[in-house]
Amino acid sequence: MAIARYPRPGDRLAPLALREILQERVPARLLGKGVGRGKLLCDLDETVWESLTAEQIGQIGEVIVARVRNKDCNQVVHQRHLPRLPEGATLDDLCLENRTYNCLRREGFGEDPQRLAGRTLGEMLKIRAFGARCLVDLLTALETYLAREGVLDEQLTSEARRLAEVPGALAIRHDDPRLGSLMRAVDGNVRTVKELVDEIFERRLDPPDAFRICEDIAALRQRAEEICGQCLEDELVELFTPKTKPRNRKIVAEYYGWDGGPGGTLKELGQRHGLTRERIRQVCAKAVQGKTGLKFYSPVFEQARTVAVRQAPTTPERLRAELIEVGLLRRGMRLECFVEAMRFLLKRPPVTIVKTNSALLVVAPQQEKMPKAIIEAAKKAVFNYGLSSLNLIKSELSAQFPSGLDSAVIVATLATLDDFRWLDQSSGWFHLETQAAHGLPKMLDKFLAVVSEATVSEFSSAVQRHRRMRQLSVPNSVLLEYCRQAPGIAVNSGRIAADPPRDWRVALTGIEAAMVELLKAHGPVLERGEFEDLCVAADVNRSSFNVYLMHSPIVCQYGRSVYGLPGLKVPSKKVETIASGGSSRGGSPKVLEGFGWLDEHNVWLGYRLSRGTIGSGVVTVPAALKNKIQGRFDLTAYDGHHVGTLVMKKDSGWGMSPYIRRCDSRQGDYMLITIDLAGGTAKIDVGDHSIMDRVAQAV
Numbered sequence: 001m002a003i004a005r006y007p008r009p010g011d012r013l014a015p016l017a018l019r020e021i022l023q024e025r026v027p028a029r030l031l032g033k034g035v036g037r038g039k040l041l042c043d044l045d046e047t048v049w050e051s052l053t054a055e056q057i058g059q060i061g062e063v064i065v066a067r068v069r070n071k072d073c074n075q076v077v078h079q080r081h082l083p084r085l086p087e088g089a090t091l092d093d094l095c096l097e098n099r100t101y102n103c104l105r106r107e108g109f110g111e112d113p114q115r116l117a118g119r120t121l122g123e124m125l126k127i128r129a130f131g132a133r134c135l136v137d138l139l140t141a142l143e144t145y146l147a148r149e150g151v152l153d154e155q156l157t158s159e160a161r162r163l164a165e166v167p168g169a170l171a172i173r174h175d176d177p178r179l180g181s182l183m184r185a186v187d188g189n190v191r192t193v194k195e196l197v198d199e200i201f202e203r204r205l206d207p208p209d210a211f212r213i214c215e216d217i218a219a220l221r222q223r224a225e226e227i228c229g230q231c232l233e234d235e236l237v238e239l240f241t242p243k244t245k246p247r248n249r250k251i252v253a254e255y256y257g258w259d260g261g262p263g264g265t266l267k268e269l270g271q272r273h274g275l276t277r278e279r280i281r282q283v284c285a286k287a288v289q290g291k292t293g294l295k296f297y298s299p300v301f302e303q304a305r306t307v308a309v310r311q312a313p314t315t316p317e318r319l320r321a322e323l324i325e326v327g328l329l330r331r332g333m334r335l336e337c338f339v340e341a342m343r344f345l346l347k348r349p350p351v352t353i354v355k356t357n358s359a360l361l362v363v364a365p366q367q368e369k370m371p372k373a374i375i376e377a378a379k380k381a382v383f384n385y386g387l388s389s390l391n392l393i394k395s396e397l398s399a400q401f402p403s404g405l406d407s408a409v410i411v412a413t414l415a416t417l418d419d420f421r422w423l424d425q426s427s428g429w430f431h432l433e434t435q436a437a438h439g440l441p442k443m444l445d446k447f448l449a450v451v452s453e454a455t456v457s458e459f460s461s462a463v464q465r466h467r468r469m470r471q472l473s474v475p476n477s478v479l480l481e482y483c484r485q486a487p488g489i490a491v492n493s494g495r496i497a498a499d500p501p502r503d504w505r506v507a508l509t510g511i512e513a514a515m516v517e518l519l520k521a522h523g524p525v526l527e528r529g530e531f532e533d534l535c536v537a538a539d540v541n542r543s544s545f546n547v548y549l550m551h552s553p554i555v556c557q558y559g560r561s562v563y564g565l566p567g568l569k570v571p572s573k574k575v576e577t578i579a580s581g582g583s584s585r586g587g588s589p590k591v592l593e594g595f596g597w598l599d600e601h602n603v604w605l606g607y608r609l610s611r612g613t614i615g616s617g618v619v620t621v622p623a624a625l626k627n628k629i630q631g632r633f634d635l636t637a638y639d640g641h642h643v644g645t646l647v648m649k650k651d652s653g654w655g656m657s658p659y660i661r662r663c664d665s666r667q668g669d670y671m672l673i674t675i676d677l678a679g680g681t682a683k684i685d686v687g688d689h690s691i692m693d694r695v696a697q698a699v
Contacts, residue, residue: 004095006137007061008144009054013044014064015139016207017080017121021071022064030059041067046144061136069132077121080209083142084117086151094141100134103127116142117211147205156210159217160200163193166224168299170194176297178227178238182220186213193220228299231330232323233258235300236341240287247273251280252287256340260331288344296345304328304338309350313363313412316353335362359416363409370405371413373397378414382432385472386440387482390428392472421485429478431485439469440482443553444489448498449507450516450554451567455495456480462553462566504554511548514538515555516565525564527578529611529667561612593670593692595622601678603629604695605653607671609686614665617657626651629675633682635659646673646682659684 007013014022022042031052041064048057091104091113107127109116124135163169172179172193183193187207190196207213227235236258241249250259251273257263266277273280304323311319316335323329323338335353339362342349351362356371363371377396381388394405407428414420419433440463447454447462456476463479464470484491490499504516518534519526526534528549535545549555549563556566559575591613593606607619621629626648635646635655643659653673660671663686672691675682685691 005097006065006133006140007057008095008141010046010049011144012046012140012147013048013057013061014042015136016042016143016205017083017139017209018042018068018077018136020077022067024067026060027063030056030063046147065133065136068136079212080121081211082116082119082121082124082139083146083206083210084153085113085142085145086149087114089113089145089149094138094145096141097134097137099129100137103130103134104138143205150204152203153206153210153214155214156200156206156217159214159221160197163217163221163224164197166221167228168297168302169221169224170197171295172220172224172297173295176295179220179223179297182216182223186216186220224297224299227297230300232300232304232328232338233260233331233333235298236338239296239298239301239345240291248283248287251275251283255280255284256288257334257337258341260333262334263337291344293347294345298345300328301341301345305342305350308338308362309364311362312351313361313367313406313409315412315416316360316362319362336360356413356416361412361416363412366403367406367409370397370401370409371416373400374405374410374413375417378417378430379432379435382435383437384439385469386436386438386442387423387429387431387474387478389430389472423478423481423485424475427475427478429474429481431482439466440474440479441486443469444483444486445502445507446512447553447566448489448496449502449504450565452501453495453497454567456483458567459483459496462556465553465555466551508554511535511540511544512552512554514540515545515548515552519555519563519565523564524568525558525562525570525575525578527611528561528563529613529615531563532615533611561610561616561618592620592622594695595625596695598674598695601676603675603677605673605675606692606695607673609660609665609667609669609671611667613671614660614667616654617660618652618654619656619671621648621651621653623651629677631680633675633680635682635684638683638685643684646675646684648675656684660686663687 019042022040024041026039026041026044041060044060044064048060052060091101091110096104104110104113104116121135124130124138125132170193172183174180174183174188174191176183183190183196187196187199190199227238230238233253236256237249237253241252243249251269253259254261254264254272255266255269264272266280269275269280270277275283303326307322307326307328308319311322320329320332320335323335324332339349339351339353342351348365350364352365352368353360353362354368354371355361356375361371374393374397377393378388381392381396390407390410393410394407397405414430417432419435421431421433423429423431443463443466444459447459451458456479460474460476460479463474480491480494480496483489483496488499490497505513508516515531515535518531518538522530522534531549532542532545536542554565555563556568557563558568558570559578562575562578564570591607591610593608595603595605597603603625605619605621605625607613613619629648630650631648633646633648634642635644636642637659643662644655646653646655656671656673663669665671665686669686670689670691672685672694673682685694
């Protein structure tokens with residue numbers, strides 16, 4: 001039998017099992033300079049043999065025994081079990097002192113030392129002649145032996161692993177209102193379950209009373225699993241009110257709607273429970289007071305919050321249905337009650353509920369102001385254009401929301417409107433059935449009043465004539481779907497028609513009705529100048545004529561200065577004839593009379609005015625000069641008066657119209673333009689053929 005006195009070289013000096021009663025500093029007189037200063041007695045393990053002499057260690061050991069002898073063991077220490085020796089280990093393997101060894105043999109532990117694990121420290125101290133020194137001797141020997149052998153309690157490791165696998169359990173804190181006491185029973189020195197299981201996984205030695213710790217961890221795990229199996233309604237009630245007050249718990253659940261009901265008023269609950277309204281208010285206020293920011297273990301609440309963040313933006317009804325489907329809600333609690341609970345528990349709730357007209361929407365807090373602005377922008381756009389798109393909404397609200405608008409917020413917001421309809425969800429086009437007043441619906445009515453049947457491409461061309469509608473660039477597929485959803489429109493194989501047919505005399509009024517009547521009477525197509533003269537003779541204002549000619553869907557341009565009703569099949573030769581300056585009935589007077597260089601910096605252009613040129617003020621630039629005279633030129637008359645700006649771009653020039661009209665020009669008159677390329681100026685004159693003599697004189 002190997003016998004060695006405590007403290008034994010290489011063994012622990014202070015038992016872990018007695019750490020609670022060894023929370024005192026090591027006397028400084030027993031330490032060398034700078035060695036272990038500030039250490040507690042319970043911190044002295046095997047490493048002290050590397051830094052202190054055997055004499056110092058022996059003196060410290062006596063201090064440890066004296067502290068254990070002079071202190072009453074607290075209840076935790078008294079009920080702690082001895083560590084379990086592995087199978088096959090004997091008392092001789094521990095190298096105990098004589099007294100310790102003899103006391104244990106007398107109690108029958110010599111034949112079966114594994115039975116020591118069934119005894120508590122308090123029970124060991126009751127053994128005759130087994131005092132504080134024997135207890136310290138036995139504990140240090142057991143703990144050192146187990147550490148050297150590397151034998152760890154597999155059940156303890158298994159329980160720690162099972163606890164770590166419970167959803168969210170690693171985040172449980174020592175101060176958790178529901179689980180903190182169970183966690184502190186396992187180890188009062190750790191702050192989270194993660195720290196606890198990490199210590200167990202990384203341990204070299206089993207803690208004292210491993211059997212009891214296994215039971216405590218199992219109790220903690222079972223309670224955590226029970227909480228995980230709750231529904232959201234039950235978890236909220238448990239978070240805010242203690243089980244010891246069932247009446248208060250019922251009152252709080254009914255008031256805040258966490259029981260699945262609609263929520264109650266102070267008066268209703270007071271009458272139901274026989275209390276005053278003030279007392280009901282006090283109970284409910286106290287339940288939620290001070291809960292913000294506390295670190296609760298609330299796995300069901302966290303799952304519900306995750307679902308809410310993932311689903312937002314959405315309606316409360318859809319989110320509530322999702323929570324019911326995944327099993328988090330069981331009594332159908334209203335989502336408003338859940339969001340209110342978030343405000344009680346979290347400093348920054350991840351979602352909020354906003355009202356959009358008559359509907360509710362769940363959005364992120366930073367999106368709270370977006371739904372109202374989105375609805376206003378959508379209604380305005382549809383009112384003006386007849387339809388809108390997600391990109392248009394984003395563009396309209398870019399200044400109000402510089403960080404940008406998420407398409408999901410726009411879609412969720414618009415979906416709350418009863419008259420919202422998709423035209424093309426993939427590209428984001430939509431319309432609101434009750435909001436359309438201008439733009440596309442009016443254009444469609446006018447177009448189909450003039451054209452009995454047309455392709456969607458022809459209708460698209462009519463739409464694109466309007467400057468504001470042209471900016472939208474509405475795809476043909478969207479226009480076709482709009483027609484398909486519009487009442488009184490038949491769509492067949494990409495062609496649209498009014499059903500029933502419409503009379504243009506009823507659908508059109510004012511200038512557009514006059515233009516259609518003149519085109520039908522003198523057309524089917526007319527040269528612009530002739531068309532303008534006919535309209536002016538019919539009491540149409542010249543400026544109004546120009547506006548409607550450019551933007552009306554019931555007019556179609558078939559060539560340069562050639563206009564008619566949409567949907568016509570006009571021979572290209574006839575269009576070319578009219579475009580070259582002839583009337584709609586024939587004739588083709590030449591417009592460009594000549595051109596040339598006066599010198600290396602000056603060029604001249606001569607024209608014979610047609611109706612189109614007089615009406616539009618646009619002329620053709622000869623191919624030989626178009627690369628030379630591009631740009632803007634200050635335009636003056638030959639008498640020196642400034643009359644505008646001449647613009648030359650590609651093969652066309654314009655800006656002469658004010659001067660041509662001021663001269664009361666007629667078809668067949670001559671127009672001379674001279675351009676100073678170096679000076680950036682130009683001169684213009686209109687008259688008979690004699691003005692062309694200036695060119696001959698200059699050359």
